[in-house]
Each structure stands twice: as structure tokens, then as C-alpha cells.
Amino acid sequence: MIRWCKNCRYPTKNKTCKLCNNKTEPLSEEAIPVFMHEKIILSYLLNKDVTSEQVWNLGRNYYLINGERIVVNYSSILNNEREIEKIRENISNYKEEDNEEFSNFVEGNKQHLDEIIMEANQYIKETVSKYENYQPVVSWSGGKDSTVTSDLVRKTTGNNTILHIFGDTTLEFPTTYKYFEEFKKDNMFTPFMATCSDKNFSELCDVFGPPSRVMRWCCSIFKTGPISRSFNDTIGKKILTFYGIRKSESASRSKYLRTVQSPKISRQIVSAPIIEWSDDDVWLYILSEKINFNKAYKYGFRRVGCLYCPNNSMWSEFLSSIYFKEEYKKWKEYLYTFAKEIGKEDYIDYVDTGNWKARQGGYGLDNSMTKLENVECNLYENAQNYFMKKPITKDR
Ligand SMILES: [Zn+2]
Numbered sequence: 498m499i500r501w502c503k504n505c506r507y508p509t510k511n512k513t514c515k516l517c518n519n520k521t522e523p524l525s526e527e528a529i530p531v532f533m534h535e536k537i538i539l540s541y542l543l544n545k546d547v548t549s550e551q552v553w554n555l556g557r558n559y560y561l562i563n564g565e566r567i568v569v570n571y572s573s574i575l576n577n578e579r580e581i582e583k584i585r586e587n588i589s590n591y592k593e594e595d596n597e598e599f600s601n602f603v604e605g606n607k608q609h610l611d612e613i614i615m616e617a618n619q620y621i622k623e624t625v626s627k628y629e630n631y632q633p634v635v636s637w638s639g640g641k642d643s644t645v646t647s648d649l650v651r652k653t654t655g656n657n658t659i660l661h662i663f664g665d666t667t668l669e670f671p672t673t674y675k676y677f678e679e680f681k682k683d684n685m686f687t688p689f690m691a692t693c694s695d696k697n698f699s700e701l702c703d704v705f706g707p708p709s710r711v712m713r714w715c716c717s718i719f720k721t722g723p724i725s726r727s728f729n730d731t732i733g734k735k736i737l738t739f740y741g742i743r744k745s746e747s748a749s750r751s752k753y754l755r756t757v758q759s760p761k762i763s764r765q766i767v768s769a770p771i772i773e774w775s776d777d778d779v780w781l782y783i784l785s786e787k788i789n790f791n792k793a794y795k796y797g798f799r800r801v802g803c804l805y806c807p808n809n810s811m812w813s814e815f816l817s818s819i820y821f822k823e824e825y826k827k828w829k830e831y832l833y834t835f836a837k838e839i840g841k842e843d844y845i846d847y848v849d850t851g852n853w854k855a856r857q858g859g860y861g862l863d864n865s866m867t868k869l870e871n872v873e874c875n876l877y878e879n880a881q882n883y884f885m886k887k888p889i890t891k892d893r
Contacts, residue, residue: 499528499777506551506564507601508777510609516601525555527745527776530599530784535797537591538819541584542569548591551598554799558812571815576849584819603785610781614649617770621653624737624756624768631737631766636724637661637689639673639680639791640801642741642771645782647687649770650739657686662738664724665693668803671821672793679789692723698805699831707835709856710807736765745775796820804828807854814851 500521501507502514508528514521531539531552539560540547550563558569574580625633633654635647651657663677681689705714744753755772759765771779783790793801797816802809804817805828818825832853836844847853 498526499524499775501528501561501564502601502605503564505601505605507599507605508553509602509605510777511605514605515608516605524561525559527556528561529554529556529776529799530597530602530780531560531797532597532795533591534588534795537587538584538797538816539569541587542571542574543567571812575811575815576818581818585822588819599784602781606781607785610778610785613774613778614782617649618653620755621650621739621768621770624770625654628735628737628766631735632660633737633739634660634662636738636740637663637680638741638801639663639669639676640741641779641783641790641794642743642746644680644741644788644790645774645779646739646741646770648782648786648788651684651687657684658688661687661689662724662727663689663691665691666698666803667693668698668805670791670793670798670801670804671824672791672796673801676789676791683789690727692727694723702831702835706839706856707805707832707853708807710854712856734764738765738767740767740769741771742769743774743779744772811851 499508499510500512501524502509502517502519502521504519505514505516508524509515509521512521513519531554533548535554536548536550536552539552539562547562552563553561555561555566558571560567560569633650635643635650637643637647647661651659677691681687701714702708705712708714738759742753753769753772755770756766756768759767774782782788791801796819798813799810800813804821804824809817814825829848832848833844836847836853841847
């Protein structure tokens with residue numbers, strides 16, 4: 498639970514504001530900073546200029562704008578290219594530099610941040626010394642959680658040369674590739690191993706159909722599989738992987754342990770320094786330590802992952818249609834073609850309402866032809882992953 502100081506106007510963990518000593522009031526489960534790009538979109542949706550207001554997202558489409566709770570509705574303009582083009586224009590016309598002001602949030606929560614950093618430092622030190630024969634690596638995705646984890650691990654160990662692994666699915670947001678280049682430039686001494694599948698996503702879609710929430714064949718092929726192979730091929734010894742997983746990301750993750758033997762990749766201990774951190778803790782760290790982060794968050798995305806993930810929210814798809822126009826268009830056209838092929842008469846509706854994501858099966862998922870092994874997905878626990886046991890051939 499995060500609270501709000503009416504007087505100083507910022508979300509805080511404290512019952513008494515550290516800045517003015519007034520009592521704070523309960524606000525929400527989470528409060529996420531909203532940056533200029535998203536404010537421009539909100540201004541369009543609300544038909545009211547909120548670009549100079551202080552805006553926080555309180556989860557889903559609930560916002561706190563200038564201290565007032567507001568629900569923002571965007572469903573009416575989903576897939577409406579004319580309206581979306583207007584939003585793009587508004588964004589490109591906005592000349593002013595980012596003028597985000599988070600100093601109260603940073604100052605008022607300083608003590609809390611110091612405490613959680615100290616605790617994480619202690620944990621990382623203990624873990625590194627407990628597994629001293631293991632090679633420490635950081636699993637880096639370009640998302641905010643792994644960005645913070647990387648920073649914590651490097652600062653705690655005083656070692657900038659810890660190997661970072663980027664499991665490039667080849668389907669990452671364009672902003673993630675840009676951020677990857679920036680990160681490497683800013684951290685010249687940090688070695689990176691980018692792993693990548695030799696499979697082609699669109700070819701696999703032709704075989705399996707697009708990944709759906711229950712038939713998520715993509716994650717293991719494009720992420721865990723290549724990472725595991727690279728580990729086996731290039732790193733001889735045991736590995737201690739730090740990654741940015743957090744309990745608050747999903748209910749089923751709440752059972753996760755902080756340090757655990759990896760169920761997916763053998764010879765590996767996985768360790769989650771920020772497992773107990775909330776979203777606002779992560780933002781507090783990023784804004785206080787002035788760390789560069791993936792621009793997707795400035796655009797309004799809450800999660801950074803694959804462009805075509807069936808677990809992406811409607812909001813995420815709405816933003817993709819604004820920012821990643823070409824990629825979005827290509828994917829939509831593919832889905833329409835797919836829906837027609839499987840005999841959906843209302844194929845536009847089937848795709849636009851997101852019904853394709855709920856698909857239980859799909860062509861190509863014939864167990865006699867292609868053996869698939871069902872494993873829990875490493876990114877989203879409600880989904881299942883399918884490992885291929887036999888190589889895929891198109892002429893089944
Ligand atoms: Zn105050």
C-alpha cells in the first residue's frame with residue numbers, strides 16, 4: 498500500500514510525511530510515475546491538457562492527476578487509425594524537453610530507499626560469498642527490474658565486469674534494442690552475451706499459429722532455450738544468476754524463493770535481490786539513482802517484453818499501435834490472414850477483440866507430428882510453455 502501527502506503531493510511509504518510532518522493518507526496498491534509522452538496521450542483521451550500536471554498511474558486505467566482520481570477510457574479509439582494518427586501528431590509536435598519533477602517523491606522516500614538498498618546489498622554480498630565457486634551473471638532483459646538488479650549487483654560487488662546475459666527473442670520492443678545499445682555504451686566494462694534463437698518467429702507461426710495465452714510456444718524457443726544452450730556451450734562452471742523477478746508482478750510468483758536452484762537451466766542458482774520490492778520501490782531507485790532506462794516506460798508501457806506476446810494488455814497494444822506503427826500493422830495483417838485461414842468468418846472481430854489469444858489449440862499442434870513438452874513459462878505463470886522435442890519441419 499502506498500500513501501499520499503496532500504500537502505507535498507507525492508506518493509509515500511510513510512504514515513507521516515518526512516517533508517512536512519503531516520499525516521499521509523492511503524492512496525493505492527501502487528503508484529507509477531507518468532512521463533510526458535503518456536501525459537500527451539492522456540490529454541488527448543481526456544480532451545484536457547494535463548501535460549503540466551503531476552500524474553501517477555494507480556494501476557490499470559486509474560490515474561491520479563493533480564491529486565484527483567480519474568479513470569481514463571481508451572477502448573473507443575482502439576484500432577481507430579485516424580484518431581491514433583492524431584495522437585502521433587500531438588506527440589511529435591511536442592517540443593518541450595522532459596520536465597518531469599519527482600524531487601518530492603525522491604526526497605520524501607529517501608529513508609525507505611536507503612533501507613531497502615542496504616538490505617539488498619547485504620543479501621547480494623551473502624549470496625556471492627555463499628556461492629563463491631559459482632560464476633555470477635546478471636540476466637538482463639532491458640526491463641526496469643533487471644536494470645535495477647544489474648545496478649545493485651554491480652555497485653554492491655564493486656565489479657563492473659560481471660557478465661550480463663541478454664536473451665534476445667528477436668521480438669523485443671524497438672526501444673529495448675535502442676536501450677541495449679545505450680546501456681553498453683554507458684557501461685563499457687560490462688561484458689554482454691546476447692543469446693538468440695536460430696528459429697524464425699514468423700516461420701514458426703506458420704507451423705503453430707500465433708502463440709496464444711495457453712499455447713505459448715515462443716518463450717522457450719526464443720528465450721530460455723538459447724540462454725541454456727549458451728550457458729552449456731560457453732560457461733564451464735556453475736552459474737549464479739541474478740535476475741529481477743518480483744513477487745508483486747503476479748500472484749503465483751508470491752510463492753517464489755529468493756535463492757533457488759534453477760528448474761530450467763541445470764548447474765544454475767538463481768537469485769532475486771529485489772523479490773520483495775514493489776513497483777514504486779523500483780521507480781524510486783531508478784529516479785533517485787538517476788539511471789537511464791528503457792524509453793518504453795516513458796511511452797506509457799508498464800511492462801517491457803515481446804511485441805507480439807499474447808499476454809500483453811490492451812493498453813500495451815494500444816501503445817504499440819501508436820509508437821510501433823509498422824510492426825503493429827504487420828502483426829495485425831498476419832493475424833487477420835491466420836484467422837481467415839482457420840475459418841473465422843468474423844476474422845476482424847476475432848483479432849481486434851483479442852479472442853485469438855484465448856485459443857486452446859491451433860494448427861500444427863499435433864502431438865503425433867511434433868512432440869511438445871509442457872513446462873511452466875518463465876515469464877508469465879498463467880501460461881504454459883511448450884518445448885519442442887523433435888525439430889520442426891514445415892512439410893508435416
Ligand atoms: Zn508532506
